[in-house]
Each structure stands twice: as C-alpha cells, then as structure tokens.
Amino acid sequence: MKRIRISRCGSQLLSQPTTIPRRPICPYAAAALQRKTTTSHNHRIQVRLQSTSAASDAFDLEEASSGSGSQPSKSSRLETKHTPLEGLPSPHPSAAERSSKLAALRSRLSLPERFPLQTLARTLVHPSADPNPAFNNASLAVMGANLLGYYTTEHIICNYPRLPIEVLFAAQEAYIGPKALATIAAEWGIEAVAEPGGEVDPGLLQLKRLRPGENPNPGSLQPFKPVKWNITTTHRIMKGDEFGVKKAFGSAPLSVNQPVTLETAAQSFVRALVGSLHLHLGRPLAKRFFRDHFMSRHLDISKLFDFRTPTWDLSKLCAREGFEPPIARLISETGRLSRHPVFVVGVYSGNDKLGEGVGSSLDEARVRAAAAALKGWYLYKPLDVTVPSSTEGIELEKSNWRPNLVDCGEVIC
Amino acid sequence: MSTSTPITRLCTKAPRTSLLPFVQLRHESTSRRHKKLMHLPEAPSYTPTRSAPTLVFNPPSSAPSAYHTPLKFLPPNDRRRKLNTEALKYASATSHRQQTSALAAPGTPLHIASHLPPKPSSMLPPPVRKPYEKKYTLGEVEIAEIRRLRLSDPDKWTRVKLAEKFGCTQFFVGMLVRVPEKHQRVETSHQKARDMWGERRRGAREDRIRRRAMWGRDE
Structure with a gap:
C-alpha cells in the first residue's frame, strides 16, 4: 500500500529514551505528552539506557551523560530515592535478566542470544499498563505494524497480481489482522497478567484488563465511522490502512490508561516484536522470522471470493480480453429425472475450457462453473516472482529485480 | 434323458409371419461377452512410451483446482503456455491411439449396447442452453x-x-x-402476498435464496 522509510523509523526508536522526541511518532506518545506523565519515570530512563539499547556501550554512556546533564537535579534526586517495586507501573528492565519465562520465550521463538531480553520484556508492555512511551511497546508496535503490512502486501500482490482489491484486503486481514495476531501470540504461549505492576514477572503480557461488561471504546475512542456511507474502493486504498479501513490513529489521540482487551494487547505485542527484531537483528532475520511465523500459515485464498453475478462477470471479462463469448456445456449428468440429479457443466470459450462446476440443477452447475472460471482468472500466479523488499540491502543478500506482472484490474460490471 | 424338443413347445411356437431375414442379436448373456465388455482401456499414465521407469500419477477424478489457471488465461509470455501445449499434444496423441473403432462409433448398434464410458473425442459437449449471438x-x-x-x-x-x-x-x-410507481405498486402487492405465507413456505423461500448465494461463494 505504502512505502515506509525504515531507516528513519529505526533511528528514532533506538535513540528515543534519551529525550522526549520533539515530534511524537505515535499517538500513545502524543497522549502521554499531553498528560505530562513522563516526568515521574525519568529515574528509570537512565537505568534503561545502559541495559536495553541496541547501540554500542560507548554510545550509551555518552547519551546517558548528556541526558543526566540536561536534567541534573531531578535525576540525582530520584536516583538516590529508592522506589518500591510495587510503585512501578510495569516490571523494571533489570528484572528481565532474571526471568525464566522471557528466556524460555526467546529460545522457543529461536531468537539468537544477541536479542536482548530487556527488549523482549519491553515488547510485552502494553501502553494501558505503562503510559510512559519509553517503556511501553507503542512505538515498536507502530513500526512492526508497518513492516508486517509491507511484507504481507508485497507478498500477496506479487504472487497474485490479478486479485480483486476486496479479496486482497480480506487476505491481509487473515494473515496479519488483529485476530490472526492474537492467535499467533496464543500459539507462542503468551500469558497475560491479572493486574500489571512492577513486581510481576516480566515474561507475562502486561495490560490493564477490561472488566466484564465494560465498553471497550468509550467516548472519543469510538472506531472510525465514515461520514459518508458510500466510501469508494479508491478511497479505501488511498486513505485506509493495509486492511482498507480508515486509520484510527491520527484522528483522535488514544488515551493511555484505558483498559483494553486481551486481543488488543496480544496483537500489539506481536507487532512490537517484529519491529524490535528489525531493529536489533536487521532486515534479513526479521524477514525470515516473518516468513516462518506468518507466511507459513495456510490461507486458501480461493475461499475468500463471493461472486454475486458470476456469469455476467465472466462474459464481461471475455469481452474485455478479446476471447470468444463463454458458452456453458453439459459435460456429464446423472439422474436427471431423479430426486438427486448431478450435472457437470463446463464453461467454454471457443474450444478452451475455462472452468467446471457441479450442481444439482443446470443453473447451479452453470453458475458454479462461471465462478470457477473467474477464480481461475483471478488466482493466476506467476512463476518467477521478485518481491520489492528482496532487492533491498547489501549486495550479497539482494536479488536481481525482474519486473512483476501488473494486471489492468478486476472486472467491474 | 431325451434331447429332443418337447411336444408342448412345438405346439405353442407361433408361426413366422414376417418374411424378413433373421437378424442376429448378441446380448451379454455369456460370461465371456460380459468380461469382454468390462475390459477397460488402461489409463494413459499407465501406458508409458519409454521402457525406463517413470512416475505414475493417476489421481481420482475430482473437481479441478481453482489454482490451475486455464491455458487461455495465461499471459502470452508465461512459460506454462509451452508446457501446456506439449501436454495437450501428448494427450491427444494418446487418445488417438486408443480411439474407438469405426464399428463402435456413435449411431451403430455396438455403441448402443455398450455400457462403457464414452471414449475421448475431439467433439465439444452439447451446450446447456442454445447459444445466441448478441445483436x-x-x-x-x-x-x-x-x-x-x-x-x-x-x-x-x-x-x-x-x-x-x-x-x-x-x-x-x-x-x-x-417506472418507479409501477415497481412500488407491484412490490406492495407482492409483499402483501408474501405476508400471508406460513412458516414453512417462508423458510423454504429463504433457504432457496441462501442456497443461491452459496453458488457464488463455492460452498
């Protein structure tokens, strides 16, 4: 759908804990800035810088010294005063090293040792548990969502260039939609806390749970409702996100202390994990992780179609492509005069069979055959596919670009 | 035991009325003829042209997969076009080799008496509805x-x-x-008639609509 500038995203995220960014990069950060809640956590920022940042140690120290130099009085006061663990909104980063759950999760996902446990712990903190953007996973989740959308979209579009846009959106939803991500998190064995806090195990998903019967979207957080009811497909492509839905981000800043459902928190964890993998391990390993955990899930795209007038669509398609008009022919039948007849009808254009359908009436078999022929058209898969992201990176890992097939579009009646 | 024809059968036998010559009728009365009839030609994949061992792929008949793009729908520069043409040539050569003999051609008595499935032919199946030219x-x-x-x-x-x-x-x-006025009028009268339907008829009609929608979803 859209091209993201990965280099900019990465540098912003890694240097984020030093100072509050002037331009907030995600709505959670914007909301937190408005509420001025970040000042109470500055004592933890210093600790965090030395432990979780992916950059070198010298860089860390330099940043730490500059950070403490900018706010000398407050940081020194807070460092001397010891805060009890129960007072923290989420587990302390230093607890990540001692958590067996985090180590188990890292080895279960086959992540290398150089992926820090502190970052893994940070991806498990949802903004509803910890409103501080330096400690929750909001920024990583935004980046991970963009990466997931980019990789999935290019995979589907390059492999199925003729797919109608509605089916494309549905396939995106099936691969990386909220429900799919929540399922993936559950399959990874992610467990959630009953109540977030500094004393709980950092290997648990930290979120403030929605109470039973509570409205998940109160007040300004209603999901986007279109002003116009007839939103066009073009509008959905241009203005929507990868699922064809207008983004909730940007329209209204999300409040940080609002309770969320487990599904929301789990999906933000999966996105944040992909984002942090990209930052710490680089593009090739992140892509391999994406291929192993997301593209390996089987999705039968042929089940996503819903044709209303398949025979009409097919004759329009044949007229557009310059084929002979389609003719339904009865290939075989049995029990025409019985209670359960079966007809096998094929749709032919000239001498070529386009599709075949089975039905208990001639009309049913004809319509099914036309739908099968349309699926045969839309589900065309080229033999040689070069996705755009495979040409990025250094010389060794990138492949030569060969242009993909670009289709002129779906049949519109 | 006597092998001569019994008297009763001789008496009941009707005299020949027609002067037409006898026509021999062959039924599948003996086991030999029945066995001959049941003899099916081997599948093309079981009759390799080479003596070297080959892979036999003979799947049961099923609905074709939607992921197999028909030849006509392939772009002109796709490599599968060439492969498809070769496969088509091979299939037609095989079917010509095993073509039905002229005696068993459609329209002859041998063809009618047979219960065998039709042999492959180059003829297209009959159309479901009469094809028409758009004017x-x-x-x-x-x-x-x-x-x-x-x-x-x-x-x-x-x-x-x-x-x-x-x-x-x-x-x-x-x-x-x-004509929106007439549409409104007819729709109202139809709705009035529909409101008088009982539960069974209404359910049957709704199910029919639901089944019709399933055709397009391929369920």
Missing part, C-alpha cells in the same frame, strides 16, 4: 420509442411485451427505462 440492432430512435411506450402505459407495455416487439432482452428494457 446490437437498436438505435436511438428505437430506444426513444421503447421509453415512450413504457412510460405511457406501463401496464400494457410491460417489459416482456417490449422485449418481444423490439427483439431485445427484458433486462435491456429494464436498463433503458424504469
């Missing part, structure tokens, strides 16, 4: 006339009558001109 004969004048007639008296000039008069489809008439 684009109506001009501006006729279209204006259709609109005038339909709007002047929608009860007399129904879509069926106009389609018959001008030689087009009812669907085309509906595309040209709509």
Whole structure:
C-alpha cells in the first residue's frame, strides 16, 4: 500500500529514551505528552539506557551523560530515592535478566542470544499498563505494524497480481489482522497478567484488563465511522490502512490508561516484536522470522471470493480480453429425472475450457462453473516472482529485480 | 434323458409371419461377452512410451483446482503456455491411439449396447442452453420509442411485451427505462402476498435464496 522509510523509523526508536522526541511518532506518545506523565519515570530512563539499547556501550554512556546533564537535579534526586517495586507501573528492565519465562520465550521463538531480553520484556508492555512511551511497546508496535503490512502486501500482490482489491484486503486481514495476531501470540504461549505492576514477572503480557461488561471504546475512542456511507474502493486504498479501513490513529489521540482487551494487547505485542527484531537483528532475520511465523500459515485464498453475478462477470471479462463469448456445456449428468440429479457443466470459450462446476440443477452447475472460471482468472500466479523488499540491502543478500506482472484490474460490471 | 424338443413347445411356437431375414442379436448373456465388455482401456499414465521407469500419477477424478489457471488465461509470455501445449499434444496423441473403432462409433448398434464410458473425442459437449449471438440492432430512435411506450402505459407495455416487439432482452428494457410507481405498486402487492405465507413456505423461500448465494461463494 505504502512505502515506509525504515531507516528513519529505526533511528528514532533506538535513540528515543534519551529525550522526549520533539515530534511524537505515535499517538500513545502524543497522549502521554499531553498528560505530562513522563516526568515521574525519568529515574528509570537512565537505568534503561545502559541495559536495553541496541547501540554500542560507548554510545550509551555518552547519551546517558548528556541526558543526566540536561536534567541534573531531578535525576540525582530520584536516583538516590529508592522506589518500591510495587510503585512501578510495569516490571523494571533489570528484572528481565532474571526471568525464566522471557528466556524460555526467546529460545522457543529461536531468537539468537544477541536479542536482548530487556527488549523482549519491553515488547510485552502494553501502553494501558505503562503510559510512559519509553517503556511501553507503542512505538515498536507502530513500526512492526508497518513492516508486517509491507511484507504481507508485497507478498500477496506479487504472487497474485490479478486479485480483486476486496479479496486482497480480506487476505491481509487473515494473515496479519488483529485476530490472526492474537492467535499467533496464543500459539507462542503468551500469558497475560491479572493486574500489571512492577513486581510481576516480566515474561507475562502486561495490560490493564477490561472488566466484564465494560465498553471497550468509550467516548472519543469510538472506531472510525465514515461520514459518508458510500466510501469508494479508491478511497479505501488511498486513505485506509493495509486492511482498507480508515486509520484510527491520527484522528483522535488514544488515551493511555484505558483498559483494553486481551486481543488488543496480544496483537500489539506481536507487532512490537517484529519491529524490535528489525531493529536489533536487521532486515534479513526479521524477514525470515516473518516468513516462518506468518507466511507459513495456510490461507486458501480461493475461499475468500463471493461472486454475486458470476456469469455476467465472466462474459464481461471475455469481452474485455478479446476471447470468444463463454458458452456453458453439459459435460456429464446423472439422474436427471431423479430426486438427486448431478450435472457437470463446463464453461467454454471457443474450444478452451475455462472452468467446471457441479450442481444439482443446470443453473447451479452453470453458475458454479462461471465462478470457477473467474477464480481461475483471478488466482493466476506467476512463476518467477521478485518481491520489492528482496532487492533491498547489501549486495550479497539482494536479488536481481525482474519486473512483476501488473494486471489492468478486476472486472467491474 | 431325451434331447429332443418337447411336444408342448412345438405346439405353442407361433408361426413366422414376417418374411424378413433373421437378424442376429448378441446380448451379454455369456460370461465371456460380459468380461469382454468390462475390459477397460488402461489409463494413459499407465501406458508409458519409454521402457525406463517413470512416475505414475493417476489421481481420482475430482473437481479441478481453482489454482490451475486455464491455458487461455495465461499471459502470452508465461512459460506454462509451452508446457501446456506439449501436454495437450501428448494427450491427444494418446487418445488417438486408443480411439474407438469405426464399428463402435456413435449411431451403430455396438455403441448402443455398450455400457462403457464414452471414449475421448475431439467433439465439444452439447451446450446447456442454445447459444445466441448478441445483436446490437437498436438505435436511438428505437430506444426513444421503447421509453415512450413504457412510460405511457406501463401496464400494457410491460417489459416482456417490449422485449418481444423490439427483439431485445427484458433486462435491456429494464436498463433503458424504469417506472418507479409501477415497481412500488407491484412490490406492495407482492409483499402483501408474501405476508400471508406460513412458516414453512417462508423458510423454504429463504433457504432457496441462501442456497443461491452459496453458488457464488463455492460452498
């Protein structure tokens, strides 16, 4: 759908804990800035810088010294005063090293040792548990969502260039939609806390749970409702996100202390994990992780179609492509005069069979055959596919670009 | 035991009335003929042309997969076009090799008596509905006339009558001109009739609509 500038995203995220960014990069950060809640956590920022940042140690120290130099009085006061663990909104980063759950999760996902446990712990903190953007996973989740959308979209579009846009959106939803991500998190064995806090195990998903019967979207957080009811497909492509839905981000800043459902928190964890993998391990390993955990899930795209007038669509398609008009022919039948007849009808254009359908009436078999022929058209898969992201990176890992097939579009009646 | 014909059968035998010559009728009465009839030709994949061991792939008959793009739908520069043409050539050569003999051709008695499945042929199956050529004969004048007639008296000039008069489809008439008042009236009367339906009839109609929608989803 859209091209993201990965280099900019990465540098912003890694240097984020030093100072509050002037331009907030995600709505959670914007909301937190408005509420001025970040000042109470500055004592933890210093600790965090030395432990979780992916950059070198010298860089860390330099940043730490500059950070403490900018706010000398407050940081020194807070460092001397010891805060009890129960007072923290989420587990302390230093607890990540001692958590067996985090180590188990890292080895279960086959992540290398150089992926820090502190970052893994940070991806498990949802903004509803910890409103501080330096400690929750909001920024990583935004980046991970963009990466997931980019990789999935290019995979589907390059492999199925003729797919109608509605089916494309549905396939995106099936691969990386909220429900799919929540399922993936559950399959990874992610467990959630009953109540977030500094004393709980950092290997648990930290979120403030929605109470039973509570409205998940109160007040300004209603999901986007279109002003116009007839939103066009073009509008959905241009203005929507990868699922064809207008983004909730940007329209209204999300409040940080609002309770969320487990599904929301789990999906933000999966996105944040992909984002942090990209930052710490680089593009090739992140892509391999994406291929192993997301593209390996089987999705039968042929089940996503819903044709209303398949025979009409097919004759329009044949007229557009310059084929002979389609003719339904009865290939075989049995029990025409019985209670359960079966007809096998094929749709032919000239001498070529386009599709075949089975039905208990001639009309049913004809319509099914036309739908099968349309699926045969839309589900065309080229033999040689070069996705755009495979040409990025250094010389060794990138492949030569060969242009993909670009289709002129779906049949519109 | 005597092998001669019993007296009773001789008496009951009817005399020959016709002077036509005897025609030999062969039924599948003996086991030998039955066995011959059941002898099916081998599948093409089981009859390799080479003596070297080959892979035999003979899947059971099933509906074709939607992921197999028909030859006509492949772009011109796709490599599968060439492969497909070669496969087609091989298949036609095989079917020609095992072609039905002239004696068993359609229309002969041997063909009718046989219970065998039809041998492959190059003939296309019969069409489900009679194919028709699309005619684009109506001009501006006729279209204006259709609109005038339909709007002047929608009860007399129904879509069926106009389609018959001008030689087009009812669907085309509906595309040209709509009469919302009549549509409203007819819809109200139909709704009134529908409201009198009982539970069974209503359920049956709703199920029919639901089944019809399943055709397009391939369920």
